[in-house]
Amino acid sequence: MNNTININNLDKTYFIGDIKIPALRNINLSIESGEFVAIMGYSGSGKSTLMNIIGCLDKPDKGNYLLDGSDTTNMKKNEYAKIRNEKIGFVFQGFNLLPKANAVENVELPLLYNRSGITSENIRKKSVAALERVGLGDRLDHTPVQLSGGQQQRVAIARALVNSPAILLADEPTGNLDSKTTIDVFQLFQELNEQGLTIILVTHERDFARYSKRIVELRDGRIMKDKLVTDRRYAKSDLLLLDKNNEENDL
């Protein structure tokens, strides 16, 4: 795996009527393959905007974004679609599940648009496996309204992972989860990261950001800090600790 994200002098400005809203200003960021980056910042600091651009859902106004050395700014729509489908898994802040489709159907979606000629049985198998991985093996045919917020979020994570992407982008993937489930998810992320998956996620909580390897802080669309995590937490041992505490409480 050799995916590198290279962002140079990137600007993104929104307009509401005549009012200029600079969402990102002069961003320079490069992320190597195998990194685990947490993006932090106040609400409105531009985290989602940056994630959307990295995820090839949106385009910058200025500057360029190189993915694996090729400039994405001038790519054709279909190349963009291919990157979204094969290279990147995206977990949205608001889940973005199909409301009328059940959990498996939602997870199947990226595979349905895959061009590799995968069979329908394999699509089903992979989707079920992805759901089992996030602990929803018993909720396959539930539609989003029949699932809790946390469960919906995990369906969204399963969907992002189902096509085995090289990069996982997650915009506040644990925002709706209790701390135990959050640590569960981070354990999964750490495990996947160990296997080589590049992860970029947005979180508001410094405690959770410590599960990553590097923290990038945004403020008013600018990168304020970019530091490696020195006091890294490991979800596996946290979970063990949690179990032990629970047992003691039960006694």
Added chain:
Amino acid sequence: MKFSRLLKVAFISIIRVKLRSLLTTLGIIIGTASVIIMVGVGQGAQSNIEKQIQSLGSNLIIIAPGSSKSGGVRGGHGSFNRFTMTDVENIQEQSINLGAISPVLARFFQVIGGGNNWNTQVFGVSEQYPLIREWKVETGNFFGEREIAGRAKVAVLGKETAEELFGNSNPVGEQIRIKNIPFKIIGVLEEKGQSMTGRSNDDLILIPISSMLYRLSGSRYISFIFASAKSVENIDQAQNEVIKIMRKSHNINPGQDDDFMVQNQTEITEAATETSQVMTLLLGAVAGVSLLVGGIGIMNIMYVSVTERTREIGIRLSVGAREQDILLQFLLEAMTLSIIGGVFGILFSILTIYLLNEFSNLTAVINPLIIIIAVLFSAFVGIFFGFYPAKKAAELDPIIALRHE
């Protein structure tokens, strides 16, 4: 996305909004059904007319007195305005393309027979008349050349006339009195049904032309000459030949108008079918408009659907759907809707046509070609009216579509 998967996605989307899909297809159902029914009724009428004309007899040529050009100034050569037996004989002797020929002189008479009284049309004709009209004798015989030569007092009755006078008993061998002259019944014709003019072809009496002229009418004039060409192929030749013979015997100079009319069956048929074709076309066009309206209904629904499902489109785009995937998905939805509508329209129209034929006096035909055209047209309506909304959906920017509420 694979085509079969897209089709599945389209199908699921349709199923999820059952009532709306049903209402959408209703426009197409009505449109397709009315096209098929209207054209069916039109063509039914057309084939009725053709059948009636066919009942005149095949290869029929009718020669009637009078000019075909009504406004023309007539020449000063004697009054040949009516035909006599000489005309018949002239044509019979000189023509090579005619198969059969018969003079026709018809008069209404009060006829007495079997203890009953009946007013009917009596035709003086030659022995070849049944050949020309393709009429068959059911019981007894038709008269021959001998009876013609001898001015025989014999008569052949139409089925209805026979029944009116003699009820169900066999009248052959019985006598009837026409203008107080006794005629012997030698045959009864097969039942033939309504003629084009609405008068029954079964209420009539045929007698030898000679008997008609000398015993009943007391004049030497005949009304028409009926003839038949030897084959359909040489009907024009036969017609031209008759015109030539008639012009010569009536001493009509080149440049002068005919003082007679020659019409063949093809011409009569053409005129009648043309009228009914225009009618069919008109009915079809009216029905086509309703199909068009149905198509606009589909476009309307597709628009609503695209707007409503903008988020869905955004989600699909965000996981890697390409523009053409979305385009095809919505196009397939529109097409599926209109084809389902088309199929139900066909079933509905077949049922209606069946009921029309069974329980009304309208005749409607089921034309497979029109059914194929209707299906293709409804698919086309789906593509045509589904394309623009689908294109609009496919060109959405993923992030904009995702933000849509």
